Structure formats: C-alpha cells, structure tokens
Amino acid sequence: MQFHDLAAQYARLKPEIDSAIANVISGGHYILGGEVTQLEEELAADTGRKYCITCGNGTDALVLALNAMGIGPGDAVFVPDFTYFASAGCICTVGARPVPVDISLKTFNICPNALEEAILRVKAEGKETPRAVIPVDLFGQPAAFDKLLPLCEKYGLDVLEDAAQGYGGSLNGKAACSFGRISATSFFPAKPLGCWGDGGAVFTDSEEEASLLRSLRANGRSEKDKYDNVRIGMNSRLDTLQATILIPKLHALRAWELDNLDCIADRYTAALKDAAVTPSVRTGARSSWAQYSILLKDSEQRNGLQAALKAKGIPSMIYYPRGMHKQTAFAGLRLKAEWYPRSEEACARILSLPMHPYLTQEDQDSVIHAVLDFLG
Ligand SMILES: *Cc1c(COP(=O)(O)O)cnc(C)c1O
Numbered sequence: 001m002q003f004h005d006l007a008a009q010y011a012r013l014k015p016e017i018d019s020a021i022a023n024v025i026s027g028g029h030y031i032l033g034g035e036v037t038q039l040e041e042e043l044a045a046d047t048g049r050k051y052c053i054t055c056g057n058g059t060d061a062l063v064l065a066l067n068a069m070g071i072g073p074g075d076a077v078f079v080p081d082f083t084y085f086a087s088a089g090c091i092c093t094v095g096a097r098p099v100p101v102d103i104s105l106k107t108f109n110i111c112p113n114a115l116e117e118a119i120l121r122v123k124a125e126g127k128e129t130p131r132a133v134i135p136v137d138l139f140g141q142p143a144a145f146d147k148l149l150p151l152c153e154k155y156g157l158d159v160l161e162d163a164a165q166g167y168g169g170s171l172n173g174k175a176a177c178s179f180g181r182i183s184a185t186s187f188f189p190a191k192p193l194g195c196w197g198d199g200g201a202v203f204t205d206s207e208e209e210a211s212l213l214r215s216l217r218a219n220g221r222s223e224k225d226k227y228d229n230v231r232i233g234m235n236s237r238l239d240t241l242q243a244t245i246l247i248p249k250l251h252a253l254r255a256w257e258l259d260n261l262d263c264i265a266d267r268y269t270a271a272l273k274d275a276a277v278t279p280s281v282r283t284g285a286r287s288s289w290a291q292y293s294i295l296l297k298d299s300e301q302r303n304g305l306q307a308a309l310k311a312k313g314i315p316s317m318i319y320y321p322r323g324m325h326k327q328t329a330f331a332g333l334r335l336k337a338e339w340y341p342r343s344e345e346a347c348a349r350i351l352s353l354p355m356h357p358y359l360t361q362e363d364q365d366s367v368i369h370a371v372l373d374f375l376g
Contacts, residue, residue, distance in 0.1 A: 001363050021241060043250070051213075054237070056217075056237060060217075061184035061201060062162060065184050065213075066160065071091075080343075081323040098330070099122060102340045103342050105342045112147040136164075137161065137166025138290075140192060146172065168253050168254075181204070182204050187242065216233035219234065221233070262286075268353065306351055309367075314367055319350065
C-alpha cells in the first residue's frame, strides 16, 4: 500500500500526459513558454484570481511574495507554530522575524485568539513592526480566514496565504489561493496538485504586483528590456514539462479526485470516530485532504499504532514531530514550549494515514481494521 500513489494517478492519465510530454520534447522549449502561460491562466480562473505567476517551488513562492510585499528587516511576521518549516523559514530569508503562534487542535490551523495575543505582545515589545500573517491551509483545510481577515484588517497586517497543502480546498465558496493579498502554493509531487519535480505559484489580483512578481522570478529584470535588471530578484521559473503535466492533473483534481478524497475521508471518519480524534472540517469549508490526520491519546499510543501499522505493511507519517519553536534554526528566537501547548500536543499525538484519490476500498478497509485492531 502506498501513502500517496502517484503511479495509480499516472495509470489513469497516461495517454494525456505522455502525448503532452512528447509535444514539449519535440517543441524544444523547456522553461516557461506557452504551456506555462496556459497553466497560469487555468490556475487563475480555477481559484478566482486575476493573476497567477508560476515559479520553481513553494518555498520560492513564499519568498517571492514576501519580497513583493516589501517585507524585510525590522518587520515581524506571524506564522503557525505547527507547519512545514518553509512557512516560517521564508520570513528569515527576507530578513524579517518569524513569530510562531499556537494552533487550534481541532483544525491544526493558526488560532485567531493566539494570533491576536501575539500581535499585542510584539506591539508592546516595540522592537519590530508587525507587518504580515502567513496563515497555512494545513492538511488541505483553509485556515479560518473568516476570522483572520477581519483581525488582520484591524491591525493593518498583510496576509500571505500559504496554500502549499491547500490547493483545491475552499471556504464559504471561495477557493484556497484566493484569501491572501498574495497566496502561494507548491506543486511538490505529494501535494494535492503535484507535478513530477519541483514547482510552485503565487496568486494576486493586482496587475502591478503581478508584473513585480514576474520580474522578481527572473532576477529582477525590466519588463521593457530583458538585459536591464532593475532590482535584485531570484531565478525561479517553472519548467515547460512540469506545466504540461500539471494541466491534465488539474482537470483530474476538479473532475474526480476531490470527490474521491471526500468519500475516503467520510469512510475513515465514520469508522474511526469512536476510537480516535478524527479530523474536523469547519462548516462551510472543504478540505483537499493533503493529509488525513488523527489524534491518539498520547505519544505512546501514537507510536504503538504506527509500529502496528508498519508491521502490517501500512505506511503512516508523523506530520509534524516538532513545531517551529523546537527548530534548531530558530534557537536564537528563544521560543518557549509553554507558549505552544496545542502545537506540542499535536506533535505528540498526531498520525497521518494513507490518503490519496486512488486508494481502493480494500486498502481503506485494511487501514480501518488495522487501526481498530490496535486501539481495541
Ligand atoms: C511543501 C510546503 C511548502 C514548501 O513547498 P516546496 O515546494 O517543497 O518548496 C511550504 N509550506 C507548506 C505548508 C508546505 O507543506
């Protein structure tokens, strides 16, 4: 059994993907190009944004967005403590200070109350200027933007949505990638919309910001004269091959993959809800199920379950074993574990089960039975 099954997806999409790849190879155009423009237009339409600018990966997408927002030294940027490192690392890349914030144990997303406390604390310290928040659409569920956006408005903070795991999800009819002034996503193979290598994208509704982002991904080049570089940027572009692979995958995500994921999540939840804490999707929200993560009683039970699953050939993952406050790279920030009780608890108790749109009923049942057997 696979945790994510990219081979099963390829088996379904093989004719389209093979002919698209053959066209790129015979076309001789390997970076950006017509297929990348087509993908950017489809992604913008799919998320209801005016502009999509693809780039090299999700980490670069976050850095490009922070640079376009003019965030740098002297600025404080708030981020959930419980996330993949890049959500917070990008803040240091641009010279600003990351301020990790505790999460909600129900959704694993940033807790709006804890965010407000952190904003007030940074203001009272008076060292850095609170500038932006990076809510993460963790495990596929959009962050609580209905509460976060008014809060950010109240304190004059920009919003950069980290939708690396969120593509395909929605909240009250609005798509993930549509909530930030700029939103960023990743096409790393295991994400809800993944390519066969590295890829990423940023989204904005501002024409000016879109052209700034296009310049920043191409070493700061001028739009008028490509050999005049008007700012310092980075080299972060999407390969034509990756774009050509993403187009049929985007269609499959919308046509059947999200529906399949919802069915599998419903089956898991119906079977497991009395034995463990199953994921809760907020009213009005749709998850793209980047992960299906349950909470066990404590770390001993979690580790025992993982070993029992492994013995039966069932893969599972611990996303994540440590929060941002426990990252060696952030030791200098002197963050205390007691500030992050819910993140600590998630790290100790969480386990992610096999989840992908091609997981057979037979495999779903094996997972369910193995979990129930262990938990008695
Ligand atoms: C994967 C991921 C990223 C980074 O994306 P890459 O394409 O791997 O650079 C950023 N944030 C979150 C929440 C992620 O899961």
